[in-house]
Amino acid sequence: MTTTRAPRRDAAENRDALLAAARVELNLDADASLEAIATRAGLSRRSVYGHFATRDELLRELLTSGATRVSHAMAGVDHPDPTIRLALIASRLWFEVDDIRVMAVFAVRGPLKTHTAAALQPLRDRVLAAVVDGVALGELRTDIPAGRLARLVEDSALSALAASSRDNIAAPEAHRLAMLLVLSTVGLSATEAAAVIDGTPELAWPAR
Amino acid sequence: MTTTRAPRRDAAENRDALLAAARVELNLDADASLEAIATRAGLSRRSVYGHFATRDELLRELLTSGATRVSHAMAGVDHPDPTIRLALIASRLWFEVDDIRVMAVFAVRGPLKTHTAAALQPLRDRVLAAVVDGVALGELRTDIPAGRLARLVEDSALSALAASSRDNIAAPEAHRLAMLLVLSTVGLSATEAAAVIDGTPELAWPAR
DNA sequence: ACTATCTTGCACAGCACTGTGCAAGATAGT
DNA sequence: ACTATCTTGCACAGTGCTGTGCAAGATAGT
Incomplete structure (x- = not known):
């Protein structure tokens, strides 16, 4: 079987931070860009794609x-x-x-x-x-x-x-x-x- | 003084049609494109700019x-x-x-x-x-x-x-x-x- | 200290949209 | 029938976003 190994602790935290940031940012503006969300989470836009394949997937998860x-x-x-x-x-x-x-x-x-x-x-x-x-x-x-x-x-x-x-x-x-x-x-x-x-x-x- | 001459009848009608179309279309989707609005009004997107300088102006008027x-x-x-x-x-x-x-x-x-x-x-x-x-x-x-x-x-x-x-x-x-x-x-x-x-x-x- | 994991910056392709220029064609009004 | 007015199609520049590739750098965990 192809077990996915556990993510690193900081990575997991960042993932959560992204979700939290999205929650806040989308409450301010439903069309918030990934840039805005990532920034609020203290990350770069590019890093978002390390956690979520697409913007849509982030929203779904949220x-x-x-x-x-x-x-x-x-x-x-x-x-x-x-x-x-x-x-x-x-x-x-x-x-x-x-x-x-x-x-x-x-x-x-x-x-x-x-x-x-x-x-x-x-x-x-x-x-x-x-x-x-x-x-x-x-x-x-x-x-x-x-x-x-x-x-x-x-x-x-x-x-x-x-x-x-x-x-x-x-x-x-x-x-x-x-x-x-x-x-x-x-x-x-x-x-x-x-x-x-x-x-x-x-x-x-x-x-x- | 610089009097703006009266618009042609069909032009006035089209203008109204655009506003009406916008009203309908924006009720369906608040982010409706000018393309969508124009089409509903039976016009081409290009013609919108004959009546309204910008999308914003259309909305304002509406x-x-x-x-x-x-x-x-x-x-x-x-x-x-x-x-x-x-x-x-x-x-x-x-x-x-x-x-x-x-x-x-x-x-x-x-x-x-x-x-x-x-x-x-x-x-x-x-x-x-x-x-x-x-x-x-x-x-x-x-x-x-x-x-x-x-x-x-x-x-x-x-x-x-x-x-x-x-x-x-x-x-x-x-x-x-x-x-x-x-x-x-x-x-x-x-x-x-x-x-x-x-x-x-x-x-x-x-x-x- | 070593390594797998994660983050970043940059560059780039793609998409959907707005706004403009222009020339050809349609139409209203006279 | 003539003309000013209006519409259209096409091409193009510009904007702001998403998603990807890659190479360099940072960090966690051992």
């Missing part, structure tokens, strides 16, 4: 790594109340802002659309399930079909993320904003949403 | 024309109730989907950011004013500062537009969706939002 990160963050989200579950998803998601935003961009534009959509699917399924449950229990609005509503929940979460970065809102406030918006989208009034959040310890900003 | 179109659509939005005023804005806006979406894209990316933002300003002022009034009257949520909330209203309207085109929802339903989402964002519960919409004739889908 997206799938983001996806696993997110799905890892989703582990253990299983509150019996679907409304709270949604808020919980929003909460967890908030901590993966960077990944989420990159994925959101590439889920819409460019040739990686389908790839990204696929990576995002499990998350979407979770949201959809929560929405369906919530509607069935009469907790959520019924004037918008569940499937559509689930996508809108996504959008509202993204709006919150966008708002946080453009107004650079302090973390705890941004975190709450994400939950508030999701709950509003799903049909709760502002006061109801606040009640849900404040009445559920798991939704509080984690003490440090 | 954006400002969109802006005037939108502000024209806003004329006469002055209901005493701020909540209804917001819904009304959403309603009117809905009919300018194409312009709105292009503007939304270029308000965020590329060198036309500031130009677009400026063109969008009057609309933003209107929204902000309505939000401020609504908060003052105790109709709208107070847990999000008015300025931020106004931007989030924008975002929710855009989400509705995006949803309409990705699920291609029938016009009257999409129209209602836009209003519903805006009202939800602003703190109303689903049932309250429905009540507002159904209780206000101006917000009904215009009979044809």
Whole structure:
């Protein structure tokens, strides 16, 4: 068999640095050049090709790594109340802002659309399930079909993320904003949403 | 004085066709080439330069024309109730989907950011004013500062537009969706939002 | 200290696009 | 029918990016 020998330690670090740099740079500009990414990672453009065959491959890797990160963050989200579950998803998601935003961009534009959509699917399924449950229990609005509503929940979460970065809102406030918006989208009034959040310890900003 | 003589009729038509084509094509792909736009307009790429000095100038013109179109659509939005005023804005806006979406894209990316933002300003002022009034009257949520909330209203309207085109929802339903989402964002519960919409004739889908 | 591994700079090919010049042809308006 | 106006095709320069080859230099690991 043709075993690929383990990479050198610094090489592995640089590889990670490239991915991290890409995450940052693509959040600033979705069309960032490899030059820009490499520079941010402290490497030369030429070296990128030592780690990734093509720009596309870098992106792919970034997206799938983001996806696993997110799905890892989703582990253990299983509150019996679907409304709270949604808020919980929003909460967890908030901590993966960077990944989420990159994925959101590439889920819409460019040739990686389908790839990204696929990576995002499990998350979407979770949201959809929560929405369906919530509607069935009469907790959520019924004037918008569940499937559509689930996508809108996504959008509202993204709006919150966008708002946080453009107004650079302090973390705890941004975190709450994400939950508030999701709950509003799903049909709760502002006061109801606040009640849900404040009445559920798991939704509080984690003490440090 | 150096009067520029009137353009020939067909030339004027082609110019308009180019703008229309750009509107469509840029909605499909924000990076559409002049080639693509020209082709859609039934012209050759070379001819574009007979009407617009540069790609940038085409975009500028498209954006400002969109802006005037939108502000024209806003004329006469002055209901005493701020909540209804917001819904009304959403309603009117809905009919300018194409312009709105292009503007939304270029308000965020590329060198036309500031130009677009400026063109969008009057609309933003209107929204902000309505939000401020609504908060003052105790109709709208107070847990999000008015300025931020106004931007989030924008975002929710855009989400509705995006949803309409990705699920291609029938016009009257999409129209209602836009209003519903805006009202939800602003703190109303689903049932309250429905009540507002159904209780206000101006917000009904215009009979044809 | 030795070597396989990794990084770098440079040069180059290729691609997709914008913007221009020019001459030939089509068309509107009179 | 005549002419100013407009469109087109082609050729070409310029730009900014991706991807590759190669040789020299740096570095990790032993």
